[in-house]
Amino acid sequence: xxxxxxxxxxxxxxxxxxxxxxxxxxxxxxxxxxxxxxxxxxxxxxxxxxxxxxxxxxxxxxxxxxxxxxxxxxxxxxxxxxxxxxxxxxxxxxxxxxxxxxxxxxxxxxxxxxxxxxxxxxxxxxxxxxxxxxxxxxxxxxxxxxxxxxxxxxxxxxxxxxxxxxxxxxxxxxxxxxxxxxxxxxxxxxxxx
Amino acid sequence: xxxxxxxxxxxxxxxxxxxxxxxxxxxxxxxxxxxxxxxxxxxxxxxxxxxxxxxxxxxxxxxxxxxxxxxxxxxxxxxxxxxxxxxxxxxxxxxxxxxxxxxxxxxxxxxxxxxxxxxxxxxxxxxxxxxxxxxxxxxxxxxxxxxxxxxxxxxxxxxxxxxxxxxxxxxxxxxxxxxxx
Numbered sequence: 001x002x003x004x005x006x007x008x009x010x011x012x013x014x015x016x017x018x019x020x021x022x023x024x025x026x027x028x029x030x031x032x033x034x035x036x037x038x039x040x041x042x043x044x045x046x047x048x049x050x051x052x053x054x055x056x057x058x059x060x061x062x063x064x065x066x067x068x069x070x071x072x073x074x075x076x077x078x079x080x081x082x083x084x085x086x087x088x089x090x091x092x093x094x095x096x097x098x099x100x101x102x103x104x105x106x107x108x109x110x111x112x113x114x115x116x117x118x119x120x121x122x123x124x125x126x127x128x129x130x131x132x133x134x135x136x137x138x139x140x141x142x143x144x145x146x147x148x149x150x151x152x153x154x155x156x157x158x159x160x161x162x163x164x165x166x167x168x169x170x171x172x173x174x175x176x177x178x179x180x181x182x183x184x185x186x187x188x189x190x191x192x193x
Numbered sequence: 194x195x196x197x198x199x200x201x202x203x204x205x206x207x208x209x210x211x212x213x214x215x216x217x218x219x220x221x222x223x224x225x226x227x228x229x230x231x232x233x234x235x236x237x238x239x240x241x242x243x244x245x246x247x248x249x250x251x252x253x254x255x256x257x258x259x260x261x262x263x264x265x266x267x268x269x270x271x272x273x274x275x276x277x278x279x280x281x282x283x284x285x286x287x288x289x290x291x292x293x294x295x296x297x298x299x300x301x302x303x304x305x306x307x308x309x310x311x312x313x314x315x316x317x318x319x320x321x322x323x324x325x326x327x328x329x330x331x332x333x334x335x336x337x338x339x340x341x342x343x344x345x346x347x348x349x350x351x352x353x354x355x356x357x358x359x360x361x362x363x364x365x366x367x368x369x370x371x372x373x374x
Binding site: 003007008010011012013014015016017018019020022023026027047048049050052054055057058060061062063064065066067068069070071072073103104106108110113114115116117118124125126127129130162164166168169 | 196197199200201203204205206207208209210211212214215216217219220223225226227229230246247248249251253254255257258259260283284286288289290293294295296297298299300301303304340345347349351352353354355
């Protein structure tokens, strides 16, 4: 009798651990299915529509974020550089290249928990009109712990950082094909201190 | 050891089911979702400016600091709401979310095509109850149907560069969200 109860207990403990563990993991990594990936950047266009899948809905409910409505814009997240290494705020992170068409876009740096990073300049990101553009329509932004010339965003030397590039009023993502995602800038890291 | 193989296998199968059910239930069980966070600003069926995010405090994680925003937490059980948003110089959008954070509609200043975005928010039942002639005479009347009785209207206005923040905020302060009657 006691043995049978123990066996039942084992089954339930295994069920609870795998089930809740999977849910915890799934809601902490990514925003559901249908990701559009361009280089280091990932976006989930469906998560901002009524067709958002259960994983997207669970992820947003857990983080406490409001997804951007797709008719409003599309958010591209970068957690790693192009080589797949975790973005590290102690390095010089270079974001350079062309962007998909959008009426406006913004780029913002967050710590691993989604908070802005404190800095003396009070600078947390750029809008597309604040940036200094190269004459050929490319942008070049440097994320580093200490001030740089050009388009510099402070990282406060935090270990893990997340960069979000949001395109507002954009045709990107409205089509279902991944090839519609267009161009996103390259992300590389160097001089890690 | 062999007698544990079956319960472990059964546990794994059951675990898959637990995973599916808990994922589906999470939006309803999450205590600290966007709606709950924005509810701390108070007021139902009224517009509230959302404080600008700082490194030390933010209404929600990963907010875009380049925007000034306002929220109207709504409950349509007593009737429809009228939402008025004056557009700002650069980019203004109005997004609609259900109680559990599903984005069901959004429009921006360009798609609305006018200086003042004015719309009525109602449930499908309230829309069906509108007098028919009224529906026809007001052809340019913008009606948004909320799939749920409760939800959020979230207004975003871009601050193109820092100096413009005060002006954008003042403009957003003129927006309103109030019972239609």
